[in-house]
Amino acid sequence: MASRKLLLLPGDGIGPEAMAEVRKLIAAMNERLGAGFETEEGLVGGCAYDAHGQAISEEDMAKAMAADAVLFGAVGGPKWDAVPYEARPEAGLLRLRKDMELFANLRPAICYPALAQSSSLKPEVVEGLDILIIRELTGGVYFGEPKTITDLGNGQKRAIDTQVYDTFEIERIAGVAFELARTRRNKVCSMEKRNVMKSGVLWNEVVTATHKAKYPDVELSHMLADAGGMQLVRWPKQFDVIVTDNLFGDMLSDVAAMLTGSLGMLPSASLGAPDAKTGARKALYEPVHGSAPDIAGKGIANPIAMIASFAMCLRYSFGLVAEADRLEKAIAAVLDDGLRTRDILSDGMTEVGTGAMGDAIVEKF
Ligand code: NAI
Numbered sequence: 001m002a003s004r005k006l007l008l009l010p011g012d013g014i015g016p017e018a019m020a021e022v023r024k025l026i027a028a029m030n031e032r033l034g035a036g037f038e039t040e041e042g043l044v045g046g047c048a049y050d051a052h053g054q055a056i057s058e059e060d061m062a063k064a065m066a067a068d069a070v071l072f073g074a075v076g077g078p079k080w081d082a083v084p085y086e087a088r089p090e091a092g093l094l095r096l097r098k099d100m101e102l103f104a105n106l107r108p109a110i111c112y113p114a115l116a117q118s119s120s121l122k123p124e125v126v127e128g129l130d131i132l133i134i135r136e137l138t139g140g141v142y143f144g145e146p147k148t149i150t151d152l153g154n155g156q157k158r159a160i161d162t163q164v165y166d167t168f169e170i171e172r173i174a175g176v177a178f179e180l181a182r183t184r185r186n187k188v189c190s191m192e193k194r195n196v197m198k199s200g201v202l203w204n205e206v207v208t209a210t211h212k213a214k215y216p217d218v219e220l221s222h223m224l225a226d227a228g229g230m231q232l233v234r235w236p237k238q239f240d241v242i243v244t245d246n247l248f249g250d251m252l253s254d255v256a257a258m259l260t261g262s263l264g265m266l267p268s269a270s271l272g273a274p275d276a277k278t279g280a281r282k283a284l285y286e287p288v289h290g291s292a293p294d295i296a297g298k299g300i301a302n303p304i305a306m307i308a309s310f311a312m313c314l315r316y317s318f319g320l321v322a323e324a325d326r327l328e329k330a331i332a333a334v335l336d337d338g339l340r341t342r343d344i345l346s347d348g349m350t351e352v353g354t355g356a357m358g359d360a361i362v363e364k365f
C-alpha cells in the first residue's frame with residue numbers, strides 16, 4: 001500500500017475544532033480500510049504569526065509542497081487585526097495558493113435533501129441542486145500589478161487594482177472545467193464581463209477556442225457575470241459547471257453557497273496543474289467558512305464543511321471515489337437522522353456539538 005501524505009493546517013478559531021473531526025475519519029480509514037494516510041501538522045495564520053512572526057513558516061511551506069494534499073482549517077480573528085499587512089493571517093493562505101500554483105478553486109453547491117427547507121430560496125428551487133463553481137484562483141485582480149495606493153498630494157489618494165489574465169491561465173482553468181463537466185452532466189457555463197472588461201473579451205475568446213479544439217462534446221454557454229448572479233438565485237438547477245475568474249468567482253460562489261444553507265456546510269478544493277510525470281496534482285482542501293471567532297472554543301461549530309472538504313480530497317487527490325461517495329452519504333444520513341449543529345438547527349431536530357456530529361458521521365461512514 002502506497003503511503004498517502006497529508007499535511008494538516010488547522011489554523012485559528014474553529015479551524016482546529018473542525019480539523020479534530022477529520023482526524024477521527026483519517027484514523028478510522030487507516031484502521032478499517034488500511035488507507036495508509038500519514039499526517040504531518042503545521043501552523044498557519046494567526047497562530048503561526050504568534051509562534052514565529054510569519055503567517056506560515058518556510059518549514060511548513062516545504063511540508064505543503066511535499067505533501068500529496070493539504071487540509072486547511074481557517075485563519076484569522078480580531079486578535080490579529082493590527083498585525084502588519086504582509087504577516088496578516090490571510091497571507092498564509094495566499095502564499096500556499098501562489099507557491100503551490102493552486103489555480104483552480106472548486107466550490108460545489110449541493111443541497112442536502114434534509115436541508116432544502118432551510119434554504120433562503122424556495123425548496124423546489126434548491127431541492128436536488130448539485131452545481132460546481134470553478135473559480136480561477138491565482139490570477140486576476142487579486143494579484144495583478146500595479147496594485148497601489150498613492151497620495152495625490154491634494155488631500156486625495158488613488159487606489160489601483162489591476163485585472164491581468166494571460167491566455168495560458170484561461171486555457172488551463174477552462175480545461176479543468178470541461179474535464180470535470182465530463183464526469184458530471186457535461187455542461188459548462190463561462191461567466192465574464194466582456195461588455196466592459198478587456199480581460200472578459202480574452203476570457204470569452206480563449207474558453208471558446210479551448211472548447212472547439214479539445215472539448216467539443218461538452219455543452220458550452222456564456223453569460224455575463226452579473227446576469228449569472230441573477231440566474232443563480234432565479235433557477236440554479238440550469239447550471240452544471242460554472243467557470244469564471246477570481247473576483248467574480250469569489251462573489252458568485254458565495255451566492256451559490258447561500259442557496260444550500262449554512263456556511264458551515266460548504267467545502268472547497270484548490271487544485272494545481274498535474275505533474276508532467278506522475279499526473280499528481282498539488283491540492284489544498286478547506287471549508288469555505290472562516291475562523292468564526294464568535295463561536296470559537298464553544299464546541300458548537302459545524303464540522304461538516306471541513307469533513308466534506310476531506311471527501312473532496314479523497315475524490316480529487318487520491319481517486320478514492322467510492323470512499324468519497326460513502327462519506328458524503330454518511331453526512332446526508334446523519335442529517336436525515338435529524339442531527340444538527342446550532343447553525344443549521346430547526347424545529348424538531350436534535351442539537352449536537354462539533355464532536356458528536358463528527359462521531360455520528362464516522363459511525364455512519
Ligand atoms: P466566518 O465564516 O468566520 O463566520 C461568519 C458567520 O458564520 C459567523 O457568525 C460564524 O459563527 C458562522 N460560521 C462560520 N462557519 C461556521 C461553522 N463551521 N459552524 C457554525 N457557524 C459557522 O466569517 P467572518 O466572520 O467574516 O470572519 C471571521 C474571521 O475569519 C476573520 O478574521 C476573517 O478574516 C477570517 N476568514 C478566514 C477565511 C479562511 O481562512 N479561508 C475565510 C473567511 C474569513
Ligand code: MG
Pocket residue numbers: 250251254
Ligand atoms: Mg469569499
